[in-house]
Amino acid sequence: MSERLVEVEVLRYNPETDSEPHFQRYSVSCEEEWVVLDALNHVKETIDPTLSYRWSCHMAVCGSCGMMINGEPKLACKAFLRNYEGVIRVEPLAHFPIERDLVTVIDDFVSKLARVKPYLIPKEDKPLSAGEYRQTPAQLKKYKQYTLCINCMLCYSACPEYGLIPKYIGPAALSLAHRYNADSRDGGREERAQEVAATEGVWDCSFVGACSEVCPEHVDPASAIQQEKIANMVDWYKEHLMPGGAK
Amino acid sequence: METIQTDVAIIGAGGAGLRAAIAVGETDPKLRIALISKVYPMRSHTCAAEGGAAGVIKPDDSLENHFNDTVGGGDWLCDQDAVDYLVQEAPRELIQLEHWGCPWSREPNGSVAVRPFGGMIKQRTWFAADKSGFHILHTLFQTSLKFPSIQRFDEYYVTDLIVDDGRCQGLTAIEMRSGQMRQFQARAVIIAGGGAGRMFPFTTNGAIKTGDGMALAYRAGVALKDMEFVQYHPTGLPNTGTLLTEACRGEGGILLNKNGRRFLQDYGMGPETPVGKPQLKTMELGPRDRVSQAFWHEQKKGNMLPTQWGDCMLLDMRHLGEKAINERLPLVRDVTTSYLGVDPVTDPVPVRPVVHYMMGGIDTNIRAATPLAGLFAAGECACVSINGANRLGSNSLTEILVFGRRAGLSAAEYVRSGARPGNDAALAAKATAAQARIRARFEKTGGKESVAALRKEMMTTMERNAGIYRSGDGLSEACVKLGELRHRYAEVELTDKTNVYNTDLLQALELGSMLDCAEAVAASALARKESRGAHQRLDFVERDDKSFLRHSLAYYHPTDPPRVEYRDVVITKSQPGVRDYSGDHQ
Numbered sequence: 049m050s051e052r053l054v055e056v057e058v059l060r061y062n063p064e065t066d067s068e069p070h071f072q073r074y075s076v077s078c079e080e081e082w083v084v085l086d087a088l089n090h091v092k093e094t095i096d097p098t099l100s101y102r103w104s105c106h107m108a109v110c111g112s113c114g115m116m117i118n119g120e121p122k123l124a125c126k127a128f129l130r131n132y133e134g135v136i137r138v139e140p141l142a143h144f145p146i147e148r149d150l151v152t153v154i155d156d157f158v159s160k161l162a163r164v165k166p167y168l169i170p171k172e173d174k175p176l177s178a179g180e181y182r183q184t185p186a187q188l189k190k191y192k193q194y195t196l197c198i199n200c201m202l203c204y205s206a207c208p209e210y211g212l213i214p215k216y217i218g219p220a221a222l223s224l225a226h227r228y229n230a231d232s233r234d235g236g237r238e239e240r241a242q243e244v245a246a247t248e249g250v251w252d253c254s255f256v257g258a259c260s261e262v263c264p265e266h267v268d269p270a271s272a273i274q275q276e277k278i279a280n281m282v283d284w285y286k287e288h289l290m291p292g293g294a295k
Numbered sequence: 296m297e298t299i300q301t302d303v304a305i306i307g308a309g310g311a312g313l314r315a316a317i318a319v320g321e322t323d324p325k326l327r328i329a330l331i332s333k334v335y336p337m338r339s340h341t342c343a344a345e346g347g348a349a350g351v352i353k354p355d356d357s358l359e360n361h362f363n364d365t366v367g368g369g370d371w372l373c374d375q376d377a378v379d380y381l382v383q384e385a386p387r388e389l390i391q392l393e394h395w396g397c398p399w400s401r402e403p404n405g406s407v408a409v410r411p412f413g414g415m416i417k418q419r420t421w422f423a424a425d426k427s428g429f430h431i432l433h434t435l436f437q438t439s440l441k442f443p444s445i446q447r448f449d450e451y452y453v454t455d456l457i458v459d460d461g462r463c464q465g466l467t468a469i470e471m472r473s474g475q476m477r478q479f480q481a482r483a484v485i486i487a488g489g490g491a492g493r494m495f496p497f498t499t500n501g502a503i504k505t506g507d508g509m510a511l512a513y514r515a516g517v518a519l520k521d522m523e524f525v526q527y528h529p530t531g532l533p534n535t536g537t538l539l540t541e542a543c544r545g546e547g548g549i550l551l552n553k554n555g556r557r558f559l560q561d562y563g564m565g566p567e568t569p570v571g572k573p574q575l576k577t578m579e580l581g582p583r584d585r586v587s588q589a590f591w592h593e594q595k596k597g598n599m600l601p602t603q604w605g606d607c608m609l610l611d612m613r614h615l616g617e618k619a620i621n622e623r624l625p626l627v628r629d630v631t632t633s634y635l636g637v638d639p640v641t642d643p644v645p646v647r648p649v650v651h652y653m654m655g656g657i658d659t660n661i662r663a664a665t666p667l668a669g670l671f672a673a674g675e676c677a678c679v680s681i682n683g684a685n686r687l688g689s690n691s692l693t694e695i696l697v698f699g700r701r702a703g704l705s706a707a708e709y710v711r712s713g714a715r716p717g718n719d720a721a722l723a724a725k726a727t728a729a730q731a732r733i734r735a736r737f738e739k740t741g742g743k744e745s746v747a748a749l750r751k752e753m754m755t756t757m758e759r760n761a762g763i764y765r766s767g768d769g770l771s772e773a774c775v776k777l778g779e780l781r782h783r784y785a786e787v788e789l790t791d792k793t794n795v796y797n798t799d800l801l802q803a804l805e806l807g808s809m810l811d812c813a814e815a816v817a818a819s820a821l822a823r824k825e826s827r828g829a830h831q832r833l834d835f836v837e838r839d840d841k842s843f844l845r846h847s848l849a850y851y852h853p854t855d856p857p858r859v860e861y862r863d864v865v866i867t868k869s870q871p872g873v874r875d876y877s878g879d880h881q
């Protein structure tokens with residue numbers, strides 16, 4: 049096991065004792081295969097028990113450990129030390145208020161997620177006794193990738209629109225709305241349109257695509273948003289141009 | 296102290312807690328539900344489950360098969376009435392999840408697909424690629440957003456149950472954002488706090504699995520049942536402990552020793568089956584306890600591959616081919632390549648057994664009720680018991696759904712049956728006492744002990760003495776050591792004495808939970824002088840149905856070791872027999 053001395057520079061902020069955030073540097077003796085999260089855990093266990101951050105799974109699935117690593121939004125449990133040279137700078141995710149140290153306040157996302165109704169609104173009601181809805185692998189594939197969102201918030205951190213317009217619903221919540229809209233069992237698109245097709249919905253996206261670049265799960269929120277834009281445009285034309293409207 | 300009034304308080308928003316909340320919400324929209332969790336619901340460890348959930352759905356299968364596999368797999372320590380309930384309810388629950396949108400993998404004709412799993416005689420494990428738990432958790436979480444009666448308290452750490460007048464009437468919790476203590480006055484409480492694998496140093500369990508839920512009930516006088524049964528999963532990544540799902544073998548992966556031999560055939564799980572054609576309930580699809588034990592023996596014989604992380608066996612999936620691996624096991628490929636640098640498409644993956652699951656937990660009955668009025672429990676923290684001495688893979692996700700719902704229904708029924716109103720002053724006094732206890736810990740000065748150091752000693756003790764094989768001497772040593780650690784725990788002084796998101800404090804409290812659970816494990820293991828399922832004693836190698844076809848019940852004592860009592864197993868139709876994994880049953 050080869051060890052390496054790594055310098056980590058961590059943003060610290062405790063609202064009770066600090067008037068503003070500052071950086072603190074730790075020298076950590078790390079194993080070659082470690083991720084940044086391992087280094088932080090090592091600091092917490094052996095150097096500084098006051099360091100605060102979120103983590104649980106250590107396998108990129110719980111979505112807790114998003115942070116800025118050398119300026120990029122990353123999952124600390126999937127940011128391998130071997131990919132970094134020199135001092136590694138760790139900060140809380142951009143665009144979110146800091147609760148303490150690397151812990152951010154994500155209330156905004158949590159309430160936006162609820163607003164887009166991210167649950168199945170069945171097209172046809174079916175009692176449980178009638179068994180499962182049929183869905184072919186091809187139908188599953190249409191939305192599967194959008195189910196993979198771990199709510200890690202990296203995309204909000206990368207999104208310049210969200211930085212500018214905090215009301216923007218944002219990539220992950222819109223992807224999850226699209227996930228249900230694109231599900232063959234669902235009939236709730238109209239209900240969701242109120243939020244999704246509003247100005248703060250898909251139309252606030254200027255298609256920079258930064259969300260898709262940073263997404264650790266390859267959800268590709270940008271494509272979800274693009275598909276929603278097209279679908280909503282078609283709806284609009286149907287209602288406004290076709291004789292008698294669509295319905 | 297601010298007091299929150301609610302009808303049903305639920306501790307834990309993983310699969311079991313969310314399912315319970317939805318059940319209450321569906322039963323009676325007027326009941327107020329407080330869903331309390333130390334992490335946001337989607338961070339709960341249910342998200343890490345990979346393989347799938349068992350439920351009979353295909354025409355070639357039967358409830359009786361599922362029952363027999365489960366009871367035999369559990370080495371006859373399961374309560375058979377509870378297993379009956381589980382297998383009956385399982386298909387309904389899994390279909391319910393489908394109706395809520397869970398993206399189960401499908402057959403070409405659009406029906407749900409099932410995959411083989413260890414110890415199961417038929418294919419009955421529903422899966423969503425290899426992120427089944429993740430999809431179950433997110434489906435439940437997102438569905439829960441439909442219910443206005445579910446009020447969430449995310450990032451609240453529950454410290455104590457409030458018991459008065461012989462019934463559980465609420466709890467106290469720290470709002471992590473402010474560090475303030477809150478009292479929840481509830482007419483019923485459901486614990487769904489998950490497992491406790493973090494007592495051990497090498498585990499598939501996330502950082503949050505510290506046994507808090509178990510410890511809450513235990514300290515309130517409810518027994519912890521069958522705690523000696525700790526499941527090792529055979530295939531953990533040797534460096535991080537990350538799980539490689541049993542589905543690797545369900546899909547056809549094989550296990551080799553360093554000589555390239557499929558050694559399971561030498562431990563009652565053979566004869567060898569053709570490579571790439573997995574046969575149910577034998578060889579690599581044997582149950583977890585047997586496979587992990589076979590590893591231990593091979594290791595003793597020097598047949599395992601030495602690596603920098605200890606001795607390993609090899610999980611060979613190369614013959615499955617890149618396409619199948621990408622489609623059915625994408626997470627596995629991602630995990631092994633990124634964390635270990637081994638691509639299963641081109642190389643066998645070194646793996647070693649890893650602590651995975653607690654069969655034991657809070658003593659509950661088939662209605663998910665504990666012996667304490669007003670207190671219910673479900674999920675990994677509870678012991679109904681459907682897992683007996685060894686859980687079969689993919690029964691646990693089913694359990695959190697079936698018994699999560701059951702706990703919700705029972706709690707709603709209990710509340711609606713009109714429990715007497717509580718004595719506000721008495722409840723407030725208990726909450727204040729809980730607050731004082733936490734404050735004392737918070738403010739303690741001159742302490743000589745640290746959380747990190749004690750935790751390490753606990754983990755080392757557990758690994759050395761309460762692992763795959765145990766002995767009376769080792770377990771006695773563990774009991775003494777854990778008693779000492781519990782004593783020294785009082786001397787822990789925090790470094791962080793601020794309020795906001797104080798993880799130093801939370802980790803100290805979590806350590807307290809783990810020490811309590813660990814003591815229950817060691818004491819129950821020492822008292823069980825037989826070998827059964829996941830509990831293997833080198834000094835008592837046989838199963839002893841005459842003395843130990845019984846559940847152990849460990850009762851808490853504030854200063855002394857736990858008291859261990861026993862209760863007979865419920866047997867309805869399957870008498871204890873021989874566990875046969877030779878493939879002869881085919």
Ligand SMILES: Cc1cc2nc3c(=O)[nH]c(=O)nc-3n(C[C@H](O)[C@H](O)[C@H](O)COP(=O)(O)OP(=O)(O)OC[C@H]3O[C@@H](n4cnc5c(N)ncnc54)[C@H](O)[C@@H]3O)c2cc1C
Binds near residue numbers: 538
């Ligand atoms: C890597 C892995 C893979 C697995 N794969 C499978 C599989 O394929 N099939 C299968 O059937 N089983 C599998 N299991 C087992 C199964 O996933 C778990 O047993 C199950 O998900 C537990 O669910 P739960 O709801 O009981 O607990 P969890 O999901 O762990 O939730 C516990 C909840 O309790 C809360 N909590 C805990 N303490 C406190 C406190 N003090 N205050 C407030 N809240 C608290 C937490 O915040 C969390 O919300 C796997 C387990 C692991 C670790």
Ligand code: SF4
Binds near residue numbers: 202263269
């Ligand atoms: S879309 Fe991707 S980056 Fe955004 S929250 Fe989901 S998983 Fe994270």
Ligand code: FES
Binds near residue numbers: 104108109110123
């Ligand atoms: S710790 Fe779970 S995503 Fe990183």
